[in-house]
Amino acid sequence: MDVLNARYNQCGRLPENNARTRYCDINETKRIIKAARAYPKPSIGNFIALLHLIGCREGELRFRQHSDINYEKRTLTIPRTKNGTYHIIYLSDLMIEILQSVPKRSGNNYLFPAPHKKGKPIARPRDAFDIIKRIAKIDNPDEVLLHTARHSVASNLISNGVDISAVQKLLNHKDISGTLRYAKLSEGKQRETASMISSMVEG
Numbered sequence: 080m081d082v083l084n085a086r087y088n089q090c091g092r093l094p095e096n097n098a099r100t101r102y103c104d105i106n107e108t109k110r111i112i113k114a115a116r117a118y119p120k121p122s123i124g125n126f127i128a129l130l131h132l133i134g135c136r137e138g139e140l141r142f143r144q145h146s147d148i149n150y151e152k153r154t155l156t157i158p159r160t161k162n163g164t165y166h167i168i169y170l171s172d173l174m175i176e177i178l179q180s181v182p183k184r185s186g187n188n189y190l191f192p193a194p195h196k197k198g199k200p201i202a203r204p205r206d207a208f209d210i211i212k213r214i215a216k217i218d219n220p221d222e223v224l225l226h227t228a229r230h231s232v233a234s235n236l237i238s239n240g241v242d243i244s245a246v247q248k249l250l251n252h253k254d255i256s257g258t259l260r261y262a263k264l265s266e267g268k269q270r271e272t273a274s275m276i277s278s279m280v281e282g
Contacts, residue, residue: 101222102230103131105239110215116177118211123204125181126191127211130225132177133168134232134249136161137225141200144188148178157251166251233261 103111108131115131118124130140139157147156153175155168170178184192189200203225212220229250236246247258 101219101227102234103217103223103227104231105235107215107217108231108235111211111217114211114214116180117214118207120194120207121181122191122194122201123207124211125177126201127204127208127225127228129174129177130228131231132171132174134229135166135168135251136229137203139166141191141203143190145183145190146188148190150175160251162251162253164251164253230261233258237261 112128112131115124115128118127126141130137133140133155135157139160143155143157147158148154148170149156153170155170155174155178157166157168160166178190181191184197187193187198191201193199193201205225208225209220212223217223233246233250236249237243243258244255246261247255250258252258
């Protein structure tokens with residue numbers, strides 16, 4: 080487990096301050112989740128679906144084990160995140176349903192077990208995600224990466240009025256400045272909010 084986490088920390092991860100600003104709106108997110116849940120390989124499809132609901136980093140979710148889940152408390156614990164702290168994710172009914180849709184494999188404690196590699200988690204499902212994006216009819220699919228799911232969760236929550244400090248806790252950002260950049264992605268909602276007082280006065 081430590082070796083796998085170390086490998087994840089060394090490679091294959093987009094930096095948090097990357098220049099990509101593309102995110103999926105709520106309708107695109109719905110289509111991705113629907114296509115992902117119908118994907119013929121449930122370990123991979125349900126992983127991609129859950130990634131678009133939880134908002135954690137791809138590697139942090141991919142390496143989770145059954146021992147990280149507490150179904151009684153409805154939580155998923157990430158023992159060590161990018162910023163060096165542990166993080167607790169509170170699971171909704173839909174999240175639990177998705178987790179329980181993944182078949183368990185004998186001798187493999189990962190939540191998303193590799194189909195043909197004993198004791199291993201799934202690999203980064205980039206090819207599968209390309210197929211899912213095509214089925215979901217996502218515009219400019221090359222701009223949508225696995226990490227885009229994290230952008231999308233944050234941006235959609237902020238766009239729908241969720242307090243930014245709550246989104247900060249969800250994303251496990253130490254500094255709220257890391258969360259504020261997602262607010263910039265929801266310009267349409269900000270303009271709508273800014274116009275509310277004028278509409279109320281004029282009405």
